Amino acid sequence: MKKKWFLLITLILALSIFMLACGDKEEEPPAPGVTTDAPDETDAPDETDAPEVPAGGVFTIGALLPMTGPEAYYGNDMYQSYQMAIDEINEAGGVLGYTFEIFNEDDACDAAQAATAGSKIISAEPDIVVGGYCSGATIPALQQFYDANLVVLVSAANSTNITDLALEQTFMVNSPGTHGVQTLTKLAKSLGVTKIATIHQGDDYTKNLSDIVERDMPGDGFEIVAVEVMEKGAADVSAIVTAIRNAGAELVYWCGYHADGSNVIKQLRQGGYEGEIVCGDGSSSVDLITGSGEAGEGVYVTSPPYVELAEGGTEYVAKYEELYGQPPGGYSTLCYDTIYVIKEAIEEAGSIEYEALRLAVENIDYPGMSGRIKFAENHELAESNFMIVKIENGEFVLVEVD
Amino acid sequence: MFSPGEIILQQTVNGLILGCFYALISLGYTMVYGIVRLLNFAHGDIYMVGAFVGFFVFGALAAITGTGWLSIILAMVAAMFLCGVLGFLIQRFAYRPLLDAPRLSLLITAIGVSLILQNAMMILTNGEFKFFNHSVNPRAGISLGNVTITWIQMVLLGITAVLLISLTWFVSKTIWGKAMRAISMDRPTCRLMGINVNTIIGITFFIGSALAAVAGVMACVYYGNVHYFMGYIMGMKAFTAAVIGGIGSIPGAMLGGLLLGLLEAGGTQVLGSSWKDVFAFGILIIMLIFKPTGLLGKTEVERM
Numbered sequence: 107m108k109k110k111w112f113l114l115i116t117l118i119l120a121l122s123i124f125m126l127a128c129g130d131k132e133e134e135p136p137a138p139g140v141t142t143d144a145p146d147e148t149d150a151p152d153e154t155d156a157p158e159v160p161a162g163g164v165f166t167i168g169a170l171l172p173m174t175g176p177e178a179y180y181g182n183d184m185y186q187s188y189q190m191a192i193d194e195i196n197e198a199g200g201v202l203g204y205t206f207e208i209f210n211e212d213d214a215c216d217a218a219q220a221a222t223a224g225s226k227i228i229s230a231e232p233d234i235v236v237g238g239y240c241s242g243a244t245i246p247a248l249q250q251f252y253d254a255n256l257v258v259l260v261s262a263a264n265s266t267n268i269t270d271l272a273l274e275q276t277f278m279v280n281s282p283g284t285h286g287v288q289t290l291t292k293l294a295k296s297l298g299v300t301k302i303a304t305i306h307q308g309d310d311y312t313k314n315l316s317d318i319v320e321r322d323m324p325g326d327g328f329e330i331v332a333v334e335v336m337e338k339g340a341a342d343v344s345a346i347v348t349a350i351r352n353a354g355a356e357l358v359y360w361c362g363y364h365a366d367g368s369n370v371i372k373q374l375r376q377g378g379y380e381g382e383i384v385c386g387d388g389s390s391s392v393d394l395i396t397g398s399g400e401a402g403e404g405v406y407v408t409s410p411p412y413v414e415l416a417e418g419g420t421e422y423v424a425k426y427e428e429l430y431g432q433p434p435g436g437y438s439t440l441c442y443d444t445i446y447v448i449k450e451a452i453e454e455a456g457s458i459e460y461e462a463l464r465l466a467v468e469n470i471d472y473p474g475m476s477g478r479i480k481f482a483e484n485h486e487l488a489e490s491n492f493m494i495v496k497i498e499n500g501e502f503v504l505v506e507v508d
Numbered sequence: 509m510f511s512p513g514e515i516i517l518q519q520t521v522n523g524l525i526l527g528c529f530y531a532l533i534s535l536g537y538t539m540v541y542g543i544v545r546l547l548n549f550a551h552g553d554i555y556m557v558g559a560f561v562g563f564f565v566f567g568a569l570a571a572i573t574g575t576g577w578l579s580i581i582l583a584m585v586a587a588m589f590l591c592g593v594l595g596f597l598i599q600r601f602a603y604r605p606l607l608d609a610p611r612l613s614l615l616i617t618a619i620g621v622s623l624i625l626q627n628a629m630m631i632l633t634n635g636e637f638k639f640f641n642h643s644v645n646p647r648a649g650i651s652l653g654n655v656t657i658t659w660i661q662m663v664l665l666g667i668t669a670v671l672l673i674s675l676t677w678f679v680s681k682t683i684w685g686k687a688m689r690a691i692s693m694d695r696p697t698c699r700l701m702g703i704n705v706n707t708i709i710g711i712t713f714f715i716g717s718a719l720a721a722v723a724g725v726m727a728c729v730y731y732g733n734v735h736y737f738m739g740y741i742m743g744m745k746a747f748t749a750a751v752i753g754g755i756g757s758i759p760g761a762m763l764g765g766l767l768l769g770l771l772e773a774g775g776t777q778v779l780g781s782s783w784k785d786v787f788a789f790g791i792l793i794i795m796l797i798f799k800p801t802g803l804l805g806k807t808e809v810e811r812m
Contacts, residue, residue, distance in 0.1 A: 178635035344522035345776035
């Protein structure tokens, strides 16, 4: 019998490696001959297939996104948002004669696959790297990009573990978890609660968020009464709900993503929990409302810039829906802004060379759809872009707290 | 806050409900293993397909029969039948040609079928989460102090009990059940005795898949969302439950499922949710050391 089990495990391992290798069916490989590797401005404008472009060539953007796996919906949404900005820029004639082109590698929101995807991006020789949804599946690739001298703009992932790496060419376009917890603290104070419970999912982003709550909030007079872990995709959290109720929590902070979040909200209410529920930024999605139904009424979200509530948001949503037949997700404007930040940076730098580009991004100050994009010393956003929204009558409404 | 007695009661209810899901799914593993010695790794995905069939049928029925229990039961019946047929077809086209091949080929085929089902559903649903919004009040039920047992939970327990009892009756009293048990003991001899082995194997797959489909639709009702990935964790846990109970044994699968559910709920309460699986699987390992064939498993003598 022993031998059989050994064989079985070997097989499963072999299969998962096989899946890793094949997990990138959506990839659109860039035409290898076209990719120009950091040419000087004075380079002769030749060998491009876009004759109307006067100089430059193609500026290739590599995207690290989950295109399969549980977060596939978001990866796809982010890719479309990049594409929308890229098309706009290309239609307007590009930047310095460069047209933008994007390709993606699938990290499947999985740390092991992210490392493979990172290597594949590097081997395709892009000029810059964007992406990053799941922090846990972004971090493994970041060091590789650093070694390959590629500027990275992380659009959505916002674990402080990213900036803790202190890589000189990595920037976080989304507000980090610390900003989210500051917003939560304000909200909790205004609600007059003191006993906080968190639920995370054990991965980089959600655990990081929960850790920040545990670290920062007791100093403000709050008590963390429970820290629970829900396995990703696990259906049943009733036992956790009972434990939380037993701990006497007055506010539950859900640190995970929206898909499991709507399930958690439902079960909290089904299990008789009557206190406040606040969700982290990973849950900022209309799907949270549809998914949680009636149980979702009155739930707060510490949200990244919510597109419909932003300036010009209605037009943005209309355009996005027309192009892709679905509403933009919670990170859409961040991705859209990411591309425009790249455009600004290229214009500022006057070149697409690594060091010039890196410096230009470091000093960028761009008023984006998602808020002001300007980086602090540690490459996090200087200003928080978080807002508080609440579900009322099946819609997100903005809540002002001071 | 709860009193200690209330906590135990509430966590027992939580564990029992979860255990019902595990039990229904693990039955499919154990029946198939019993009859063709195959670890059918596609079984968790049948549960997922069942949930989706239920979701789509429920959506179609909502306009006619409303969004209450009637539609839910009809969706469940439809899912049972369609998944049963799916299970039968998978067996007919993917497994039957390999029944006499080395067992590893069957296992790989099963993993392949699992990937096919998952990816097909991902393409079909665009990788999105679907939400099953019924109009049954999820909080109504009987309250005992701080503990509430909802009607939905009671119906789920009831449906599971009915199915488990009828399955036991089917296997022990009917001629088909007798044939199933006979085949699990000695397939070649059964064939010689004139039992239509292929039909019986087909029936086994049909029943196992139908039970998984019930669990799938129950998950729709109880948890409220469906996605193409949902079969993976459930499948693994149900497989574990089948091993706890002694794979190949039907009462064992039921017992193993309920036990695993209770262990997880207990683990969450006692050690916290981050240690719940460590607790449940730790106990499982200790138990298997003392009883390697599972709780109700038979010691098997391999003949050379």
